[in-house]
Amino acid sequence: MRALFCIFSGTGNTKRAGEKLAEELRALGHETDLVMIRADVPMPAVEAYDLLVLGYPVHAFNAPRAVLSFLKKLPKTNKMPAYLMRTSGEPSKINNAAGITPRRMLERRGYEVKGEFVYVMPYNIMFRHSDGMAARMLRAMETRVASDARTIAEGEGKRMRVNALRRSVAFLLRVERPAMPLIGKTFHASKKKCAGCGACVSLCPRGNIRMKDGKPKFGGHCVGCMACAFGCPEDAVRISLLNLWRVNGQYSFDGDPARDDEVGKYCRKMYLRYFHESEEGEAEKK
Numbered sequence: 001m002r003a004l005f006c007i008f009s010g011t012g013n014t015k016r017a018g019e020k021l022a023e024e025l026r027a028l029g030h031e032t033d034l035v036m037i038r039a040d041v042p043m044p045a046v047e048a049y050d051l052l053v054l055g056y057p058v059h060a061f062n063a064p065r066a067v068l069s070f071l072k073k074l075p076k077t078n079k080m081p082a083y084l085m086r087t088s089g090e091p092s093k094i095n096n097a098a099g100i101t102p103r104r105m106l107e108r109r110g111y112e113v114k115g116e117f118v119y120v121m122p123y124n125i126m127f128r129h130s131d132g133m134a135a136r137m138l139r140a141m142e143t144r145v146a147s148d149a150r151t152i153a154e155g156e157g158k159r160m161r162v163n164a165l166r167r168s169v170a171f172l173l174r175v176e177r178p179a180m181p182l183i184g185k186t187f188h189a190s191k192k193k194c195a196g197c198g199a200c201v202s203l204c205p206r207g208n209i210r211m212k213d214g215k216p217k218f219g220g221h222c223v224g225c226m227a228c229a230f231g232c233p234e235d236a237v238r239i240s241l242l243n244l245w246r247v248n249g250q251y252s253f254d255g256d257p258a259r260d261d262e263v264g265k266y267c268r269k270m271y272l273r274y275f276h277e278s279e280e281g282e283a284e285k286k
């Protein structure tokens with residue numbers, strides 16, 4: 001089998017999970033190619049593959065607009081099997097709503113969506129997890145990915161259900177999609193901190209940033225992926241209304257995974273349940 005991975009990732013979490021899933025599929029004897037969903041990357045030749053894996057982060061309980069724009073242009077097929085793969089900052093069930101629109105769009109284009117996978121990875125907005133939490137999330141993701149690769153190889157999988165209340169809340173938060181280009185237009189670089197290195201220009205998957213007089217200027221195509229604010233080496237990007245939620249700088253995934261008593265108060269029960277489920281999977285593998 002030849003699998004094509006199409007991945008949208010602002011700050012690297014979904015890319016990391018997609019690469020790991022592809023690696024596990026290769027270990028099972030399948031071929032994989034991974035293509036990033038970016039404005040400067042052309043649409044891949046989907047017809048050369050037997051299977052599609054679409055990966056993206058959850059944004060406001062939904063799929064980012066960049067993913068929907070990609071799906072609108074995706075070539076039609078006749079029942080090519082497809083899987084959705086998401087990362088999110090918390091293991092909340094409401095995030096399952098992020099599968100609804102991509103699933104419908106894929107089906108309209110002739111794909112057969114066989115299953116969905118979710119991995120909790122550190123937040124890139126709102127608040128910063130400890131590096132210990134990041135390390136535990138990475139370990140959980142790697143365990144889950146190994147069994148998810150087997151599910152794909154066997155052609156199995158399941159779709160995620162969302163109850164009516166969660167679906168309605170997620171529906172309301174779709175306002176993020178039209179709001180982000182407007183908010184993003186007012187992003188700017190701190191005059192004091194910006195070194196004019198241009199890193200944000202190449203990090204932006206939407207081609208939304210250009211340099212003018214040695215400083216970045218933000219256009220009207222922002223999808224709020226946070227690649228610029230998170231990746232700026234000087235922590236110089238100011239994200240307008242969202243600035244109090246800014247998270248800057250790569251997580252270190254190399255430390256000791258957080259113990260249960262180090263898991264913070266926010267969504268504590270949900271994180272512990274997610275970690276314990278993943279660790280049961282790890283124990284089964286041994």
Ligand SMILES: Cc1cc2nc3c(=O)[nH]c(=O)nc-3n(C[C@H](O)[C@H](O)[C@H](O)COP(=O)(O)O)c2cc1C
Nearest residue numbers: 009010011012013014057058060061088089090124
């Ligand atoms: C604008 C925005 C909205 C987000 N909304 C959610 C959310 O609703 N639920 C959640 O669990 N995580 C949310 N997150 C966190 C990301 O889904 C998470 O950090 C993800 O792993 C980032 O993936 P990436 O590094 O591939 O971009 C949001 C992040 C951003 C930037």
Ligand code: SF4
Nearest residue numbers: 194195197198200232
């Ligand atoms: S990455 Fe940061 S320092 Fe470099 S140009 Fe962009 S805002 Fe300025």
Ligand code: SF4
Nearest residue numbers: 204222223225226228
């Ligand atoms: S401007 Fe920043 S947040 Fe907006 S799409 Fe580009 S990198 Fe992402």
